[in-house]
Every structure is written in C-alpha cells, then in structure tokens.
Amino acid sequence: MNRLDKPGRAVFLDKDGTLIVDIPYNVDPASITLAPGAPEGLARLHKAGYRLVVISNQSGVARGRFAAEALVPVESRLRELLAEVGVPLAGFYFCPHHPEGSVPEYATTCDCRKPKPGMLILAAEELGIDLSRSWFIGDILNDVEAGHRAGCRSVLLDVGNETEWVAGPDRTPDFTASDLLQAANLILQADASLASNPPTGARA
Numbered sequence: 001m002n003r004l005d006k007p008g009r010a011v012f013l014d015k016d017g018t019l020i021v022d023i024p025y026n027v028d029p030a031s032i033t034l035a036p037g038a039p040e041g042l043a044r045l046h047k048a049g050y051r052l053v054v055i056s057n058q059s060g061v062a063r064g065r066f067a068a069e070a071l072v073p074v075e076s077r078l079r080e081l082l083a084e085v086g087v088p089l090a091g092f093y094f095c096p097h098h099p100e101g102s103v104p105e106y107a108t109t110c111d112c113r114k115p116k117p118g119m120l121i122l123a124a125e126e127l128g129i130d131l132s133r134s135w136f137i138g139d140i141l142n143d144v145e146a147g148h149r150a151g152c153r154s155v156l157l158d159v160g161n162e163t164e165w166v167a168g169p170d171r172t173p174d175f176t177a178s179d180l181l182q183a184a185n186l187i188l189q190a191d192a193s194l195a196s197n198p199p200t201g202a203r204a
C-alpha cells in the first residue's frame, strides 16, 4: 500500500494576519508579504510531512470591494513567495460570502464562512486529509472555532488582531503563539509527544 493512501495531516492557515501581513481588503499581489516567522515555521511543518492549506474569509467579494477573480493573482503570488522558501501549498480555499454584502450573488449566509468549518471539511474531502490529526493556525477566535468544529486542534497567533474575545464552545485554543515559527514548534512538539505517548485506545 502506497503511503499516500493514508489520509494525511495538514496545517490549515488563515491568510490575512496569520500567513501574510494584514492589509485589509488588499488584492494587489505586489503588496503581499509573508508574516514574521512564516518562512521558517512553514518550512519546518512541510519537512515534517504536514500539508499546508490556506483557509480564508474574503468578504470583500460580497461587499463589492473586489471581484472573486482578483484572488487568482493573490493565490499565485502567495504560492510564489512560499516556493522561494521551498514550501508548497496543498490548497487555497476562500469564502466570498457575507450575509450583509452588497453583491446579491454573494450576500448570503453560507456554510463556509469561518467560524463555520465548511472550507476545512471540503478541503479534507478534496485533498484526503485526516482532520483529527490536523491543526488550524489563525489570528482570531473565529479561526480557532472553525478548526475545532472541523475536529482539528488549534493555535491562536496572539498578535493583536483578536479584539473582541467572545467566549464560547470551541473558542479556546490548544496553544497560543506569538508568530508562525513558534506555532509550528508547538505543533511539532505536541504531535511528537502524542506519537511517543499515545492516548489509550488510539489507532496505531
């Protein structure tokens, strides 16, 4: 049996404020820069066998700030910046919706906008990912909740982007980190100790 037959582990990544420096509603590829710690952190996760998948709310589409097509060059630039540091992206998913949007086609309640887990569930189906062995890294609690509702563990990047701290089920991160490098190290340590000390009843 090919090892690729086994569903893989992934680290899902929020985009704005997590993977890249946040510039609200930016779709200019030239203005995209990787966040501090991203090159090193993602390289470590990639080498350890995690697939890296972007999961992004892009309500700018529903709000008429930019067209959904504007995200094609954004994805390309992101892949290019990551390729420069030897890191491939396994997937790029975005939600164009917002219930209060101004573009009728996208002004709806959907199953994909975080904190709902729809994009993670779709990515898991399309890419063959085992959500229970996967993680979500994001900079707000809606990312944490989306990850947990999909069955993943989570790391919150506490970089000042969460300002409301609304509590609720599924909104307590497993870990908090100051950047993606620290987040990657926490994930690698947690999974290494899980591998050497599996919980009772865990699958081999």
Ligand SMILES: [Zn+2]
Residues within 6 Å of the ligand: 095, 096, 097, 110, 111, 112, 113
């Ligand atoms: Zn959506």
